Structure formats: structure tokens, C-alpha cells
């Protein structure tokens with residue numbers, strides 16, 4: 001995982017000089033702080049952890065039809081319709097995640113798209129900026145990246161693709177100067193929440209977005225996030241009111257406990273002083 005992230009980043013540096021204006025290539029520090037465009041190839045020479053023959057690259061306009069087809073397959077077979085509610089306009093949604101508005105990573109096996117993951121770089125004053133939604137200080141909303149939609153075709157699940165793609169997206173967000181990465185997730189999507197928690201995101205907010213009960217999970221790649229080690233709460237994962245109240249009281253979900261029958265309880269710890277938490 002770490003290898004994926006750092007090699008992709010090194011690759012972005014190695015190909016940078018052919019893609020940028022000469023004046024911004026003067027020193028490595030300038031390169032790091034002014035990446036105008038990331039390279040379309042992320043890691044062609046080494047597959048993903050559990051799918052060694054997979055290849056990744058950033059999706060472009062001509063990939064739209066394959067992306068739609070993948071979504072059709074996944075949405076037609078969702079185990080629970082609350083896991084993912086389709087956006088109003090597929091074209092707008094795809095377009096909003098094209099550079100410079102974001103990035104879209106595709107995973108290909110034998111040339112066919114088997115998974116994708118999206119990063120959005122929302123404007124700091126946009127109403128849908130999750131920093132705004134959860135009440136982050138307006139001055140910090142320009143540091144927010146959205147870890148938007150991620151889907152894996154059913155036959156390719158269970159190979160840690162979502163987790164790997166989360167890691168890659170954190171790298172992309174960081175490279176874009178957006179250290180506050182946020183994701184929206186359904187309370188019922190245990191798999192997705194599990195993968196986010198495992199990558200270090202913490203559920204800092206629970207509430208209603210567009211009429212849907214949603215968590216917002218977040219990671220601060222710059223300053224980290226600290227939590228009290230004592231006084232944890234254990235809450236049922238589907239108890240919306242309790243989860244919402246815990247977040248409002250300054251607690252965040254830092255882990256989960258899975259019962260043999262599949263029921264999930266969430267561990268909430270008190271969020272310690274941090275100037276980038278919901279107010």
C-alpha cells in the first residue's frame with residue numbers, strides 16, 4: 001500500500017518536468033508546492049496488492065461509458081439501496097471529478113475497468129463542501145478534499161481494492177494541497193466504514209445530507225487527530241440519534257466491534273483539542 005502511494009508520487013515527480021512550464025521547475029520545493037497536473041499513469045509496472053495483474057491510471061473523458069457501465073452493474077446489485085444513492089446527473093458528476101475539479105482513478109484488468117475511485121477538490125465556498133456541511137471553520141474549507149464515490153465490480157471484491165484506492169486518493173489529495181480528506185458514508189455500509197477506519201479516517205459527524213442519514217469521516221494528513229484514551233462509548237452502528245448526539249458532544253468514531261451475528265457496534269472516543277474539528 002505504502003509502496004503504491006510513494007512510487008506513484010515519485011513517478012509524478014519524475015514525469016513532472018515534461019508537463020510543466022520551465023519557470024516552475026526550478027527547485028524540488030517549488031515542484032512539490034505547485035503540481036499543475038498529475039500524470040495520467042499512476043503505477044503501470046506493479047499491480048495492486050491482491051490483484052497483481054491490475055493496472056491503474058487516471059480516467060479521462062473517453063472512459064465515461066466504461067465508468068457508467070461499471071456503475072450500472074454495481075448499482076443494480078447493491079445489497080442495500082441506502083449504500084449508494086445515484087447522483088442526479090452522471091455526466092456532471094463525472095465531469096466535476098476531472099482535473100482541475102478532482103481526479104478519477106480507474107483499475108483495469110486486461111483492459112477492462114473493474115473498479116474506480118474519485119477525489120473531488122471542492123471550492124471553499126461551495127455549499128456541498130463537506131467542511132461546510134460539518135461546520136468546519138470557513139478558513140479551513142479550502143483544505144478539504146472529498147473522497148467521493150468508490151465502486152468495485154462484485155467479482156473483484158474482497159481483494160482490498162477500496163482500501164488501496166483510499167490510500168492512493170489520500171496521496172493525490174495531499175499532492176493537491178488538500179490535507180483534510182472527508183468522505184460521506186451510509187450508516188449501513190459497514191464494509192466501506194470499516195475500510196475508512198482502517199485507513200485512519202474517523203467519523204466526526206453524523207447527520208442528514210440531502211434527506212439521507214450519513215456519516216462524515218475525516219482524516220487530517222497534516223496535523224493528525226488526537227482522541228482521549230479513556231471514557232470510550234460503545235454505540236450500536238444503526239442508532240442514528242445516539243451517533244449524532246455523540247458527534248455533537250465532541251466524540252468521534254475510532255473503531256468498531258463486530259458481533260458473530262454481523263451486528264456492528266462503534267467505538268467513540270472524545271476528540272481532543274484540535275483546531276480543525278467540527279464546531
Ligand SMILES: CC(C)(COP(=O)(O)OP(=O)(O)OC[C@H]1O[C@@H](n2cnc3c(N)ncnc32)[C@H](O)[C@@H]1OP(=O)(O)O)[C@@H](O)C(=O)NCCC(=O)NCCS
Pocket residue numbers: 074078083084148149150151152153156157158159160161162163189190191192194195198258262264
Ligand atoms: C464498498 C466496496 C467498494 C468495497 O470493495 P472491496 O475493495 O472489495 O472491499 P473489501 O470487500 O475488500 O473490504 C473488505 C473489508 O471489509 C470488512 N468487512 C466485510 N464485512 C464487514 C462488516 N459486516 N462489517 C465491518 N467490516 C466488514 C472485511 O473484514 C475487510 O476488511 P479487512 O481487510 O480489514 O479484514 C464494494 O463492496 C462496492 O463497490 N460496494 C458497492 C458500492 C459502495 O457501497 N461503494 C461505497 C460507497 S461510495
